[in-house]
Amino acid sequence: MKWTPGIIEQKSVWAEGLFTLRIRAPEVQSFEPGQFLQLGMEQPDGHLHRPYSVASPHGELLDFFIVVVPDGRLTPQLWKLEPGNSVDVSKRAAGSFTLSHCPDAKDLWLISTGTGLAPYIAMLRTELPWQRYDRITVVHGVRYAADLAYQPELAQFTATYGDRFHHIPVVSREAAPQALPGRITTCIVNGSLEERAATRFTKDSCIMMCGNPDMLQEMENILGERGLRKHKQKEPGQIVVERYW
Known part of the structure; x- marks a missing residue:
C-alpha cells in the first residue's frame, strides 16, 4: 500500500x-x-x-x-x-459503496447507524444524488442524542431542497426532540419511519445501508418480506449494503 x-x-x-x-x-x-x-x-x-x-x-x-x-x-x-x-x-481509495453501483429509482434512502453516516455526507455534498433521485431521505440511528452529528449541515440540505430532502434521526436510549424513539428496524415495523418520511420503501426505491451488522441483517429481512432484494448488475434490485465489520 x-x-x-x-x-x-x-x-x-x-x-x-x-x-x-x-x-x-x-x-x-x-x-x-x-x-x-x-x-x-x-x-x-x-x-x-x-x-x-x-x-x-x-x-x-x-x-x-x-x-x-x-x-x-x-x-x-x-x-x-x-x-x-x-x-x-x-493514496488510493477502495470500495464499491457508491452511487455508480446503485440502481436508478425515484427515492433514495440513505440509512445508517453511528459513523455509517460518513459516506452519505460525502455523496450529499455533490450534485449527483440530487440529479439522479427525486427524493432523498437520510435516516441516522444512534444511542444518544449527542451522537447526532452533522445536524447543521443536514438542516441546510432541508432548507435548500425542501420536500425533496428528509432527515430522520432515530435515538434508541433516550427521548430526543425531533427524533423517532427506538431502533431503525422498530420504526420501520411500527410504521413511524415511513410516516415521518412521507414515502415508503418500494420497488422504485434505492436503499443504501451502512453501519451495525445486526441492523443491516434485520433490514434485509424486513425489506425482503416486501419483495425487495440486493441490487446486482445482472439481477437488478433495490438494496446496496456496506458492512463495516
Whole structure:
C-alpha cells in the first residue's frame, strides 16, 4: 500500500470520543464518494492502519468521521491528534459503496447507524444524488442524542431542497426532540419511519445501508418480506449494503 502524509487541519468534536478530522492530503488520488481510505500511524511494533469511509468528496481536504473504540489500538491514537499533527493516508481509495453501483429509482434512502453516516455526507455534498433521485431521505440511528452529528449541515440540505430532502434521526436510549424513539428496524415495523418520511420503501426505491451488522441483517429481512432484494448488475434490485465489520 502506498501512503502519503496528511496534516490535520481541523478537529470537530461532536461528543466525547466522536469526532471528525479534516486532513490535508493533496496526493490522494481521485475517488468516488462512498469509498474508503486507510488512515495509519507508525507504532513501535509496526505500521498500524484501518479503513475509514471519507465524509467528503475528493479534494485536498478530506473529512473522516470517527468514533473511539475503547479497546481499539488506532482510534484512541487518532482521538489525541490536533491541528498540525500528521497521519498517514493511503493514496488510493477502495470500495464499491457508491452511487455508480446503485440502481436508478425515484427515492433514495440513505440509512445508517453511528459513523455509517460518513459516506452519505460525502455523496450529499455533490450534485449527483440530487440529479439522479427525486427524493432523498437520510435516516441516522444512534444511542444518544449527542451522537447526532452533522445536524447543521443536514438542516441546510432541508432548507435548500425542501420536500425533496428528509432527515430522520432515530435515538434508541433516550427521548430526543425531533427524533423517532427506538431502533431503525422498530420504526420501520411500527410504521413511524415511513410516516415521518412521507414515502415508503418500494420497488422504485434505492436503499443504501451502512453501519451495525445486526441492523443491516434485520433490514434485509424486513425489506425482503416486501419483495425487495440486493441490487446486482445482472439481477437488478433495490438494496446496496456496506458492512463495516
